Amino acid sequence: MDFRTFDRLNRRDLIRGTTMLGAGAMLMRPLPSLAATGPMAGIRKAAEAGKEASIKRLRDWIALPSIAAENRNMPEGAAYMAELARDAGFTNVEIVPTDGHPGVFGTIHVGAKRTLGIYFMYDVKQFDPAEWSSPPLEGKFVAKEGLGTAIVGRGATNQKGPEAAFLAALHAIRAAKATLPVNIVLICEGEEEIGSPHFRQVATKPNVLAALKKCDGIFIPFPSQDKTGAVDVNLGSKGIIELELVASGEKWGRGPKGDVHSSLKAMIDSPAWRLVQALQTLVTPDGNTPAIEGWFENVRPLTDREKTLIREAAKGADEAAEKQALGVQTWIDNLSYDDALIRLAQEPTVNIEGLVAGYTGPGGKTVLPGRAVAKLDLRLVPNQTRAEAEKKLRAHLDKHGFADVEMNVSGGYDPTEVAEDSRLIRTELATYKKLGIATNINARLAGSWPGATFTAPPVSIPAGHFGTGHGAGAHAPNEYYLIDSTNPKVAGLVDATMGFAEFLYTLAAIK
Structure with a gap:
């Protein structure tokens, strides 16, 4: 699900398979100053005060691995997800049975004119502790050069870290006694890592479907920033x-x-x-x-415009560094770099x-x-x-x-596609711009997520990824999520929390 430029690769990029289409970036101001003034000041103060509680929620969540492929801790994972939802202010929270592992559903209705859908997954990939530098369920803090202090554990970045940051935003808004600007519909599953075989049963349960259809869009919380601080906005995925x-x-x-x-x-x-x-x-x-x-x-082949954007993106990338990171000497069929990128997105x-x-x-x-x-x-x-x-x-x-x-x-x-002019994508772009974050547009992600459950009938709403913050190592040993950033361009936990809060207010205000 990661999508960023190839000259800024990290391991998550390599695992997920990404292609960047398009540019248009701006210089960033240091992240610690983001959302520090105006109506967001009280929320930031609450987010900072609640930081230790947010970290504890994340560490406790990492310590409970729900692994669908191994049928490990699945009822416990759903129950804990429901507990997290209630604690964050969701009402009507229910564990939704399926023919496989259960989902979780809840809503926050404040009478706002707009409603946002949020997709969570509570399951994680399998792991071999012998391959890790620290126990994968311990949530150990580790220094990451050029970034700061990160928490290491299975699920830290995929997806419990960014999901915990979104929940922290809800806690902070409530603690600050601020008005939540949008209604929120939460839908969770425990089978994403095995291809979401029963997720449609959750999304089409009558009361869940009725709530989803009211949403202006839905996103999965995501640690979108690379080590330069830039993000990509994804318009589709395989x-x-x-x-x-x-x-x-x-x-x-x-x-x-x-x-x-x-x-x-x-x-x-x-x-x-x-x-x-x-x-x-x-x-x-x-x-x-x-x-x-x-x-x-x-x-459907890529359009000429999409191919042009890929070729332009390739000019600014470091092909040699990417080959070294991937451990390859040549691209498939001995293609040139830009043709290989086109093939990655198209085939x-x-x-x-x-x-x-x-x-x-x-x-x-x-x-x-x-x-x-x-x-x-x-x-x-x-x-x-x-x-x-x-x-x-x-x-x-x-x-x-x-x-x-x-x-x-x-x-x-199925594959997912979302229109660039949808309110969801326009809100993402506007939020990143407000935060001063360099943004690129990605036409098609080579990796996959079950966004088609939302974009296709009967739900039929835009679906994508959003978030600041940084993590890496999804599906791999030593997976991590950045907590305290020493890089002024990359969000730590509090700034990632504020990024989600900023999105909610931007969605409420955007035309």
């Missing part, structure tokens, strides 16, 4: 499907039902090779382009996340596996849909003689 393809002797009717000795390969078929052959049909021989029948028939993908079959421990073990699994993700672009893509993948496998290969879809959603 969709995704997460799935497994499984080849087995039992389903195939050939090969063993379980692992057997490898010496028998001369007389027994191999489900592992069966899976490899099926995978090879999904892409061109170089592995770079989907070869699934009809895959591109509904793809749907078929990616192998992992392959599992037989023995994978140290040394060798002479087995012929009876079952092989490939974990895939498919990135979708406008105007593809998840339903269309799933249907075409299944038809492709069947046509090529792989009807026995199981296709187990675990989650996914």
